[in-house]
Each structure stands twice: as structure tokens, then as C-alpha cells.
Amino acid sequence: MLNALSWLTSASRYSSRELYSDSASVLSAATSTGRCNSIVMKIREVLAKHPNTKLFWIPSHIGHHGNERADVLAKLAASSLSNPSEEAILPSRATVKRKIRAVLLGEWNEEWQLCKSGRTTWSFFPSVASSRMLNKVSLPYQVLQLFTGHCRLNCYLHRFRCSPTAWCAQCHADEEETVEHFLFWCKAFETERSALKSAVCRTGTTWPPPLAAFTESQRLIRGLLKFIIQTKRLDAG
Numbered sequence: 001m002l003n004a005l006s007w008l009t010s011a012s013r014y015s016s017r018e019l020y021s022d023s024a025s026v027l028s029a030a031t032s033t034g035r036c037n038s039i040v041m042k043i044r045e046v047l048a049k050h051p052n053t054k055l056f057w058i059p060s061h062i063g064h065h066g067n068e069r070a071d072v073l074a075k076l077a078a079s080s081l082s083n084p085s086e087e088a089i090l091p092s093r094a095t096v097k098r099k100i101r102a103v104l105l106g107e108w109n110e111e112w113q114l115c116k117s118g119r120t121t122w123s124f125f126p127s128v129a130s131s132r133m134l135n136k137v138s139l140p141y142q143v144l145q146l147f148t149g150h151c152r153l154n155c156y157l158h159r160f161r162c163s164p165t166a167w168c169a170q171c172h173a174d175e176e177e178t179v180e181h182f183l184f185w186c187k188a189f190e191t192e193r194s195a196l197k198s199a200v201c202r203t204g205t206t207w208p209p210p211l212a213a214f215t216e217s218q219r220l221i222r223g224l225l226k227f228i229i230q231t232k233r234l235d236a237g
């Protein structure tokens with residue numbers, strides 16, 4: 001259609017021009033303003049330069065002489081091309097962007113799986129895709145601290161010599177005070193934990209849930225915040 005239009009508009013002896021096509025989709029794309037590929041873009045440019053050119057739709061395969069002739073010529077042209085032109089197979093900008101994004105996300109995810117640091121965060125967000133919820137909700141800082149493990153629990157503080165021990169001093173169990181210990185096992189917070197436990201079980205997940213379960217449900221994030229606030233364990237001392 002672009003070639004036909006180019007030929008028609010280059011013929012200066014015509015003051016007005018009419019182009020007939022049986023392709024409703026091309027006609028619609030050419031006369032709309034939505035996103036389109038580069039060929040349709042060129043058709044629009046030609047039409048803009050030659051406003052006296054009118055496009056018409058005609059039904060195909062009903063014996064219209066001009067239409068039948070165009071079909072034959074199009075088939076001949078297609079069969080004579082050993083390689084379709086690059087222009088014809090160029091994907092749209094949206095497709096290219098989608099593919100680039102998928103590749104980058106894939107690489108990012110691969111790095112995230114192999115990386116040795118940030119493993120507490122990895123437990124909450126085992127894939128890059130799972131972290132997309134961060135764009136949708138605004139998380140309280142206490143929850144974010146827990147997601148990163150960078151909080152006042154002894155296991156973290158001891159790494160920086162801010163606590164004499166990594167062990168839990170709340171329940172005196174022989175266990176490091178990790179995020180999991182705080183959330184699931186510390187006997188000092190059994191009362192506060194009961195509501196969180198019920199919230200998890202209501203989602204159909206067994207206790208203790210994988211940490212990633214907390215980032216899949218806003219209800220569980222609210223339960224998590226309530227638990228953190230009630231225990232006061234992460235409060236600044």
C-alpha cells in the first residue's frame with residue numbers, strides 16, 4: 001500500500017487521488033493516530049503531505065477487476081522475493097521494548113539468584129518479579145528493616161560489634177536472634193505472635209510460612225507490622 005500511495009502521490013498530473021484497498025486493518029491504522037509500525041507511519045506521512053488523497057475500502061474476491069489484478073501482482077512480488085525486506089519484518093517499538101525488558105529482567109534475576117549478599121531480603125523476595133509489589137504499596141520502615149535484616153536483632157548487631165552476642169537474649173534459647181527466630185520461634189513473643197499466626201493460617205499457608213509468603217499478601221504485611229509494633233523489639237533503644 002505504501003508503494004501504491006507513493007506512486008499515486010508522485011504523479012503530479014492528478015489534483016485529487018483515490019486509493020482502494022481491501023485491507024480494512026491497514027486503512028484503519030493509516031487513518032488513526034494510535035501506535036503503529038514504521039510502514040504505517042510512512043503511509044501517514046505521505047497522506048499528511050497529500051491531503052487530497054482519499055482512501056477507500058472495497059471487499060475482496062468479488063470479481064473487482066482492479067482488486068483481482070492487485071492480488072495477482074502482490075502474489076507475484078511476494079514469490080519473487082527470496083528475502084523479505086528488512087522493513088517488512090521490523091518489529092514494533094513496543095515489541096522491542098518488551099523484549100529488552102524481559103532480557104534485562106532475566107539477567108537481573110539470574111544475578112539475584114547467584115549473589116551471596118542480601119540473603120535475608122532474598123528470602124522475602126526470591127525473584128526480581130516478586131519485588132514488584134514494592135512499587136504498589138508503601139511499606140512502613142519497620143517492615144522494610146525486617147525485609148533487609150538490617151534491624152536491631154542481635155544476629156545483625158553482632159556483625160558490627162554492636163552486640164556482645166548474636167544469641168537471643170529475649171528467650172535465652174541457644175539460638176541466634178535471626179529474623180526467622182524473631183518471627184517464628186522466640187518464646188518471648190508467643191502472645192504477640194498468635195494474631196500473626198492466625199492471619200497466616202487464614203491464607204491457607206501452614207505455619208511457619210516461607211518468608212516470601214509475607215510479600216504476597218498485604219494482609220500479612222499488616223499483620224507483620226502489628227507484630228513488630230507489639231513486641232517493641234525493633235524499637236530504637
Ligand SMILES: [Zn+2]
Binds near residue numbers: 168177185186187188
Ligand atoms: Zn528468642
